[in-house]
Amino acid sequence: MSAQPVSRDVGVLRAGWGYTSVQDKIADAVLAGFWTWRWWSAFALTFAGTLVFFAAIGYLFVTGVGIWGVDIPVAWGYAIGNFVWWIGIGHAGTFISAFLLLLRQKWRTSINRFAEAMTLFAAGIAGLFPILHLGRPWFFYWIVPYPDVMDVWPQWRSPLVWDLFAIGTYLTVSLVFWYVGLIPDLATLRDRAATRGKQIAYGLLALGWRGEARHWARYETAYLLLAGLATPLVISVHSVVSLDFAIGIVPGYHSTIFPPYFVAGALLSGFAMVLTLAIPLRRYFRLHDFITEVHLDHAAKLMLVTSLIITYSYAVEAFMAFYSGGEQEIYVLTDRWTGAYAPVFWMMLALNSALPMLLWWRAVRRSAAALFAIALLVNVGMWSERFLIVVQSMHRDFLPSAWGMFYPTAWDWVHLLGSIAFFAFLFLLFIRWLPAISIAEMKALVKESADKPEEVASEA
C-alpha cells in the first residue's frame, strides 16, 4: 500500500507536511495548546479593556450621548466614524473567503478562517456603534419592519433603513459562511478531543458530521454558493454605508464616487487588519510553513492596489469639487487642506496614499516586521479618513452661522479604544477555542501540492 502524500514546497505551503502533521499542528493548538504567559497577559489586558468598554457603554446609556463631543453642527462624531471603520475592516475577510475562492486562489486556504472571524467580530462591533449613537438606544428596533401597534413602518427611502438590511444580512451571512466552513473541523476536534466535555461541546457544534462523500458534495455546492452570494454582498454593504453620506446634501458627502471609494477603503483597512492579526498569529503559533512570505506578499499587493484606488478617489473628489464650481464644495475641500482638521487630512494622505508606496518593493512586502508596522499605520490612516469624512464635512455646513468645532471627549476615546480591546479579546477567544486555519482545506492542499506541485505553485 502506497504511503500518504507529503506536501511539496508550493509557496503557499512549505514542504514536508502530511495529513496528520497538518492536523496536529492546527488542532493541537486548540486542544493541547501552548497557552503561555504571553497569551494570558494579552487575554487579561484585552479582557480588562472589554470590561471598561462595557462599563462605558453602561455609563453612556445612563447619561446619554452628551458624554461625547457631538453637538450641533457635528452631530456625527466618533461613533459613526468608528462604525464605518469597523465595518470596512470586516470586508477583507469576506473578500479573502469569497472572492478568492471563486477565483481559485490557493493562498486563501490558510488565512480565510481567521480572516472570516475578523470579519464577524469587526462587523458585530460596527453594528454596536449606530445603536450606541442613538439618543434612545432601547428603541433601535423601531427601524425593523414589523407589524407594530403604532401602525407605522420604516421609511424605505432612508439609507439608514438600507443600512439595517445591509449590516444585518452581512452579519448573518458572514456568520453562516464561517460556521459552515468550520463544521468539518469541528468534527475533527470532536474526534480528537480527549475530555468528555470537549467531545460533547465540539460534537454538538459539528452537527454529526462524518465526512460522507454525498455530504461533501452538497457541502461543497453550498459553500461555493455562499461564496458567490457573499461576493456581491460585500460590495453592497460598504456601498450602502457610503449612501448614508452620499444621499445627504452636506458638502463633502454628496458625491457619486462614494460607493466604490468606500469599498476600496474598506479593503485597504481590511487587509491592513488581516496583516495586523496574521503576523503575530504566525509568530506565536510558529505557522511560518502555512502562512508564508507568499501570503504576506499577496496581501501587501492588495493593500497597494486598494491604496492606489483610494488615492485616485481622493483626487477625483478634489477635481469634482472644483469642477462643480459650487462655492461651498470648494470651500469645504480647501478647508480640509488648511482648516482646523488639516493635520488629520495630511496624516490620512501620508498613511493611506504615501506610506503604502513602500509596498512596491518586494523586500518590504516580504518583511513581516515592516508589513506589521505599515499595516498598523494604515489602520490609523483609514480611521482618520472616516473621521475626516464624518466630522470635517459637517463642521462647515452651508450656513456660516451654524459652523462649529467637534472636540472629542475622553469618553470618545474610551469607546474607540474599548472597542479595539473588545475586538482583540474576541479574537483571542477564537484562537483559543477554534482552529484558526481550516484543517480540512489544508489537507486537501497537502494532497494537491503532492500530486501536482507546479499547478498549485502557479495558481498561488
Place this chain on the structure above:
Amino acid sequence: MKPDALYGVLAEFRTADALLEAARAAKAAGYRDVEAYTPFPVEGLDQALAIPPNRVPLAALVGGIAGGAGTYFLQWYSAVIDYPVNIGGRPLHSWPSYIPATFEITILGAALAAVAAMLIMNGLPRLTHPLFAVPEFDLATRNRFFLCVRARGPRFDAERARAFIATLDPLCLCDVPA
C-alpha cells in the same frame, strides 16, 4: 441477517487514491449502496460513486426569489397600501429606494436556503450514527479514507461483501452494527 442486524461492512484505506480505486471496483462489482468517508472532499469521488447532482442550488434559487419578492412586496405594501405618506410629492411607489433592501434580503434568503438545504438533505444535525460506534471511524476526520458497503436490499450477503472488500487490500475491515 435479521438477528444481528448489520449497517454495513467498512473498509479503511490509507490514501485517497486507494479509496477511489476501491469505490470504482465496488461499483463495477455491482454494489449499489456504497458510501465513502473522507477527511476532506476528494476530487473524482462523486464520479466514482456515481453521486447525482444535488439540489442545493435549486433551494438557493427559491430562497433568493422568496426573500427578494417578499421584501419588495413588504415595502410596496407598507408604503403604498397600508400607510401612504406624501413626502414632498414623491411617488408612493418609489421603487429605486426599494432596491437595496430587496437586494440584501435576496442574498440572505438564498444563503440561508442553501445552508438549510445542505443540512436537511444531508440529514444533519444528527446526534448518533451507527458508524460512530466503530472505534477506527474516528480517523475519518483525521487521515484515513473509508468505504462502506451498506447492508441494504434482500440480495445483500455479508460474507460475500467481506470477501469482496478483502480483495481491495484495506488497512482494516470491520462490520458496522446497525
